Amino acid sequence: MTTVRGARARARIEITAAIKDEARTQLAAEGAAKLSLRAVARELGMVSSALYRYFPSRDDLLTALIVDAYDAIGAAAEKAASETAGQRPLDRWTAVCRAVRAWAVAHPHEYALIYGSPVPGYSAPQDTIVPASRVGLVLIETARGAHTGEGVALPPLPEGLRPEAARLAADIAPDLPPALAVTLVAAWSQLFGLISFEVFGHFHNIVEDREAFFAAAARRLGQDVGLLPRG
Amino acid sequence: MTTVRGARARARIEITAAIKDEARTQLAAEGAAKLSLRAVARELGMVSSALYRYFPSRDDLLTALIVDAYDAIGAAAEKAASETAGQRPLDRWTAVCRAVRAWAVAHPHEYALIYGSPVPGYSAPQDTIVPASRVGLVLIETARGAHTGEGVALPPLPEGLRPEAARLAADIAPDLPPALAVTLVAAWSQLFGLISFEVFGHFHNIVEDREAFFAAAARRLGQDVGLLPRG
């Protein structure tokens, strides 16, 4: 399938990668707003129009970077999950959260690209939806481990949320109780609320020891989804 | 102080407001990335260089819009708080949260300007920090109502978070127990995690009944900060 047919195909792959690399460098240095196709081409010793043979537009380049960023932060989450395979669910949960945060803090501009204001259009391209779900899937999987077998005490669902909860659970995790599925999705978004506030500077002059603050909040999020401190 | 000295000063105020209005219109229509000084000037029947008499740069115009957006969402929160003055703390809390969300959903691009990726530089200008704190202050005030007098059961702080919690509480709410102050700040950021995920499209194909979902999550956040369902 992905066998390299000839020198030309090989070159195309390499140049595409080089373009993405240089773009990522500029992204990390100056942010998405100042990422310039011409500057990327200039740095690579080619003329700007040549770059359009590889990416049909600036937004397509950005989309490629978005996909890569989703994959990178998803891989970080998966790595933390697999490295804590035998441990208690709550510890695994916090380990995953801390890994996600660590990636975000280390790559603020790439993080802003995927969890900040949507820049290209309003609807995310099709290619991004699978990579975008990786962190969420890890969280679901981590929580699932604690809920196989017996049920855990979760607050009852409000009447009006019943149908939505059932639909949502059937969609993302049919084997889990609806109340848990809802809580998981909420915890998922709240996790990124914590991270975004730190990365985007809203904790400036407010939270100093961000590491400890986040660890405690993430742990509490884990308890919210039914992971017990001991057991 | 703000007395209008003459016709010229009056005109300056009016033109400045007109520029901001037109800029806000373009922001709402196309987003911050496509906000163009030249287009604003064109729409106002003036030449682009004239606009620089009122805003020294594009970033300064954006900063003015940022301040206005913080003020608007802060006012929405304060309105909800004052309109529910006599009610139970948990109901007030959810009312405030829903008002904040409603403003965000109604003004997605302005919301993205203040809670999305920071666009101008990395450090927010001085003028923004006071308006930026309004929503947070309302949340603190709402929670304070339930904690005057007796204490409410809050999970104990982890050992490592003790000093940070004390410092943080002394900073933002010296009369509240440190554990509550920490939880409040976490809930604050998690609230915007919920809203950002909705506004930025991360709930696409996942959460359908966003209204009910948010109401339940916000209520739960209120319980996290110690507001009791009954009482």
Add this chain to the structure above:
DNA sequence: TCACAATCAAGAGCAGTGCTCTCATTTCAT
């Protein structure tokens, strides 16, 4: 009242951007 200074609009212009088009060259499959 009048002259001077501050303020302001207009226009030209600069450097930069994303993107398109044409044209020559190179590579590949037949």
Add this chain to the structure above:
DNA sequence: ATGAAATGAGAGCACTGCTCTTGATTGTGA
């Protein structure tokens, strides 16, 4: 070997933020 497809280079268009100069309008102190 030949025709088709892929690639690179260059010119050019419309747009951007921003600066500078010029001339007109407005406010103010002697």
